[in-house]
Amino acid sequence: xxxxxxxxxxxxxxxxxxxxxxxxxxxxxxxxxxxxxxxxxxxxxxxxxxxxxxxxxxxxxxxxxxxxxxxxxxxxxxxxxxxxxxxxxxxxxxxxxxxxxxxxxxxxxxx
Amino acid sequence: xxxxxxxxxxxxxxxxxxxxxxxxxxxxxxxxxxxxxxxxxxxxxxxxxxxxxxxxxxxxxxxxxxxxxxxxxxxxxxxxxxxxxxxxxxxxxxxxxxxxxxxxxxxxxxxxxxxxxxx
Numbered sequence: 001x002x003x004x005x006x007x008x009x010x011x012x013x014x015x016x017x018x019x020x021x022x023x024x025x026x027x028x029x030x031x032x033x034x035x036x037x038x039x040x041x042x043x044x045x046x047x048x049x050x051x052x053x054x055x056x057x058x059x060x061x062x063x064x065x066x067x068x069x070x071x072x073x074x075x076x077x078x079x080x081x082x083x084x085x086x087x088x089x090x091x092x093x094x095x096x097x098x099x100x101x102x103x104x105x106x107x108x109x110x111x
Numbered sequence: 112x113x114x115x116x117x118x119x120x121x122x123x124x125x126x127x128x129x130x131x132x133x134x135x136x137x138x139x140x141x142x143x144x145x146x147x148x149x150x151x152x153x154x155x156x157x158x159x160x161x162x163x164x165x166x167x168x169x170x171x172x173x174x175x176x177x178x179x180x181x182x183x184x185x186x187x188x189x190x191x192x193x194x195x196x197x198x199x200x201x202x203x204x205x206x207x208x209x210x211x212x213x214x215x216x217x218x219x220x221x222x223x224x225x226x227x228x229x230x
Contacts, residue, residue: 032217034218041224041226043222044204045221046219096159097159099156104153
C-alpha cells in the first residue's frame, strides 16, 4: 500500500527566501507525481506534474524533482512571496491516475 | 476558464439523515473523482468514474455511501445515514480521458468542495 510522507509538516520563512519541500513515498511503481497547492477551505490547484520517466519539471519560480527509485520528490520555491502561503500536497499517481496524497506542508511566508 | 462546479458549498446535517452532493466536471472531461478530506489530512479517493463506469471504489464505504454518474457527465455522491465521522470536505475533480498519450490527461482539476458537518 502506497504511503506518502511530507516533511516538514509546517514551515515559516521570511519573504524572499528560497525553500524546499520534501515528499517521500513507499511504492516506487508510480506513473507520475503531482504537486498541488491548497488555500484554506478551498479546493486543490495543480502546480506541477512529473511523469515517471522525467527527473524534473519547472513552472515559473517552482521546480519539482523526482527520484523514483529512491521514492523521493522535492518542490523548490524560489524567492518566496506572501502569496505563496498555503498548504502544499504531493501525490504519486498510479496506472489509473489514482492519486495517493500526503498530509501536506503548511507554508507561511512572512512579509 | 472552465471550472469544476460543486454544490452545496456547505452542508450541516444531523446524524442519521441523508445528504447528497453534486458535481459538474469540466466539459469534455471523461474521468471524474470524488475525494474525502478530513481536516489536517490529505484527500482520499472515494470513487473514480471513467464516463459512466466505476473504475475504482475500493475506499467507498458502500454500506452508507453511493455515487452515480448516469449520463457520464455530472455526478452525485450520497450518504445515508450520515454519521459524526463523516464530517469532512468532499472534493470533486475531473481530468481528460485517461487513455492515449500526453501529460494533460493526468492533471486533475478540483472543485471548491462541499464542507459537511454532521451534528
